Structure formats: C-alpha cells, structure tokens
Amino acid sequence: MSEATVSTPALVDQTGSLAARFRGWLANPWARPRLLVVFTWAYMAWSIVPVIFAVMMSFNSGRSTVAFQGFSLYWWFEDPDVAVFTNPDFVNAITQTLKLAAGDMLIATPIGVALALGLARWRGRGRGSANFLMLFPLVTPEIVMGTALFLVFTNLYDSVSLGTPAQLLGHVTFSISYVVIVVRGRLFAIGREYEEAAMDLGASPVGALRRVLLPLLGPAIFASAMIVFAISIDDFVISTFLLGGQESNTVPVLIYQQARGGPRPSLNGVASLMLFGSLIAIGLALLVQGRFMRRREATGRSAVEEFARFEL
C-alpha cells in the first residue's frame, strides 16, 4: 500500500475553486442531471396541462371556455339546447363514435389475431409480402388512406354507402395492423415451448393451439381490442373522409366543425367524454397486461415500461 492517500476527484474538487467545483459536479457520474429534470417536467406540464384545462372548462358554470367561473354540471346536463346530453347533434356524435368503435373492435380483433397467428407460423412463400401488406397501413399517412377509401367507395364499391358502413370498413382497415402487432409481439415472447410440451403430452396440434396458445394470448388479445377501441374513438381523418352527412358525424369530426365557431363549454364536455372513454380502454389494457406479466415472467419491468418500449 502506498503512503499517499488516494484522493478521489470529488474530494479534490470540494476544496478547489468554484470553477473546479463546477467541473467536479459535471464530472460526477452519479449526480442528478438537474437541468434535464426541470426540462422533462416542464415538457410534461406543457403537454398535459392544456388538455386538463380544456376538460375543466366543460365544468364551467359560465358561458366561457377561457375563464373559469365556478364548478357546475350545467353544460353537461342542464342547458336545454346545447348541453352534452341534451343537444341532439352531440348525443348523435357520441353514439356514432361508440358504435363505430364497438363494431371496429368486434371485427378487427378476430381478423387481426388470426392474421398474427398465420404470419408468425407460416413459413415459406408469400410470407414476406403478406408481412409488408400488414405493415403498410401503419405507415400510410391517413390522408392518403382516406382519399383511397373515399374514391373506392364512391366509384367502385357502390353498394357501400358513405356514412356508417363505409366508416366502419375504413376503421377496421387501419385497425387490423395494430392487433397484429400487439398479438405478434406476445406470440414471439411466448415461443413454441408451451405448445410443444402440450403435444408431447398427447395434445393434437389444434388442441394445443386452442387449449394452450389461445389462453396464453388472452391478455394480449384483450389489450389489442382495447387499443382498437381507443384508436377508433380518436380517429378523425378516415371518419371525416367517409362522412355520409350530418348524422354520421363522430366526436372528432364535430370538434373539427365547431371548434372555431364560437366554442361552448359543452363541446369541451363532449371531447372530454371521449377522452375518458379512450383513456379507460387503455388503462384496462395496461392493467390486464400488467397483472398477466407479473404472474408469468419477471422481466423486471412494469407493464407501462413494456408498453412504452413497444415498437410498431
């Protein structure tokens, strides 16, 4: 052992000048990056607060969407003409949005799950192109897809009228890929071992699929259904391009039409209602996946982290 005491840089810096201390602070790998902390939280506030403010304004007792005059449910239930639940246009848009979301979920989820299974297990010819076909809707700008669907429904598939039927078909078209992505990710994570074990124990291939693989996929299927529900609620472009008239307005379309024409707290209310719907769906998806993951495997990550790391 040497006689000189080994002094760490941090100790030297503490006794040095201000500049040296600053350099030491910079060089300390364990220091919290204070600037980044502030920046990140400022970003979060900027990103969330306007929306919270908009939701709050729907509970305003006054007419304004800019100055809060006290809490009331007037613009939700009471105003005879333009409250969220008394205005026929609002009620109609809410119903239409939920109808489309439910239909989308019921059609896109089974098709997407089957496609995910097929793509993951099918080897050989055509698989690559099928995979690309599935990924395409995810990267196609909505305006291109909306134009394509609008033109095909008005010129080729004449039997599908604009409005609810066309909107539903359009929503399913952009939703299928999301289901495939979510389910396929889970499928890779599960691997083949469980199925193989079931078959070693005497299950038929179809039996192994039905009794082992599908139950294992359950949470992912549920999550994908919830995601489809949420993206359908939030969709604007496809719904608006395939609009059949006032009666097929969805909530985002309504916001687009009315936001600049003398907004009322009740418009914020309708928007908030859909926000709750979409966030509840996603919350449920996270909850189910989280519970499932805790039981199955210890990745050391929370469901939220897995969700955030998730790539399309």
Added chain:
Amino acid sequence: MRDQGKGVGLPAWFWQAFATPGIVWLLALFIVPFFAILAISMGTRDPIFLSAVPVWNPLEWDTQTFSGVGRDIFLGGSHQVVFLRTLLYVGIASTMSLVIGYPVAYFIARHASRTKVILLILLIAPFWISYLMRMLAWVNLLEDRGLVNEILQKIGLINGPINWLNGRPSTVVLGLVYGYVPFLILPLYAAIDRIDQSMIEASRDLGASPARTFLRVTLPLSRQGILAATVIILLPMFGDYYTQDLLSANPRTSMFANAISRLLFSRTGGAEGASLVIYLSLFLVVLMAYYLVSTARAAREYER
C-alpha cells in the same frame, strides 16, 4: 432457428388459412383503393357535370391532369408555393420536436428512476387523447380573451390581445410540434433505453467525460432511433390539414394536405386532388420504405 419449413405439427396451408381473411381484407380495402386513386387521377371527365370519372384499364389512362399538376408543382405554380411552405413548416416543426423530444426521452430512459412510471404514463397519455381534442385545448387557450393573451397582458409583454388564430405561421408550426412530439419521444425513448448500459459504463471507466460519453457513445448509438422517430412524425405531418384549419384557417398558412381535402370534395377537382395525393405518396414513399425496412429488420432480429 426452430423448425423451418412448417408450423408446429401443422401443414403450411393451415396457418395460411388463418392469415387469409386479413390478407383478403387488406387487398380489397387497402390495395384496391390505392388503385382507385390512380384510376381517378388518370381518368376522364363527365361531359356534363365535369366531375372525375375513373378509368380502370391502365392502357386507357389519360395523364393530362396528372402531368398538369406535376408541372404546377415542379415548374412553379400555386401548388409549388403551398408545397414549399409545407416543407418549411414540417422541417421546422420536426427539428423543434427533436430538440424538445430528445432530452426528455434521454432523461426518462437513462436517469428517471423513482418517477419513471409516472413519467411514462404522462408520455403515453397524449397518444390516447384525440388529436382534435388536443388542438381544441389550444384553440381555447389562444383565443382573443384566452389564457395566453391574458397572461401576456398581465405581465405586460403585450398591450392588446394578439390574434393568434388567424394566419400565423408560428401558431401552425407550434401546433404541429405540440401535436406530434409525443409520437417522436416514445420510439426515441425505446431506442435510448435499449442502448447497452455497459457501453456507457465502459466509456466512463476509460476516462471519458459525461459530455464526451454522450457525444461519442450515446448519441451515435441512438442515431437509428432518431431517424426512425423522425420518420414516424414526418409522415403524418405532411398529411395534416386539420391543424392548420383549427389554428389558422387562413390561405396564407394553407398546407399541401389542405389543397388535397379542398379539391377532393369539390365538384370538379377530384382528378386534381387524386393527382396531388399521388405526388405526396411518391414523395413520402422513400420515408415509408426506410421505415418498413428498418422495422422488418428489427422484427427478424427479435424473432431469432
């Protein structure tokens, strides 16, 4: 790689049958509709109503409208002005998004420990809030008597209210940034989070300063993520017309997609609108191809 050739104990057709409904759906409602854009753009006109009539046989296509629109875009017509403006807005907005988004993604991936889950929830939330709702929130804030004007007046920066919502490029660009930043941060976060911690530790152990480590190790390793995340927000930004409509609604700030939506739903502009969509798609196809190839590569690595 486990059993090539076929699925577990089941013939290939069995799995193909699973994929069939989805593939048929996408062929009928995704590929065929694309063809409809071409058929309208290169079609003819109704002699009486002058509306666009599709021609389904490529041999009979008439490229007059399509090439006319092309000349307008490339040789300096009104579409070119709008296209260059869109390029400028989207360029500024995506650069700003990156400048705002990278530090946030970096902090959450590398340094947030106790607050990580809450930060991630806040990060994911905007994904599931309707884009139109988020723009409505800003319409509320930016109105003449809105909070932004109120605050600016109170602290004495301005005397009268500023009319933010009429033809201001800065409002449109900031609206785009606000709208699309979350879509950039999340994939960026995933990319930075995947960087092997031991690389960074090795750099530190070998004496590199934090700044040097960041510049020479972390940043190069996240380059792929930066490119992919930027592509993810560029694609929808070029197709965005509603941000402009909600935050400005003024021809002075009108974007490429505004022209598309206006022409497409006009009585006689169908072919012109369809042609604009084709040019937009051709422009974006490079970006899309890059993204598809890089995700396909990632998926293959994942599967291995």
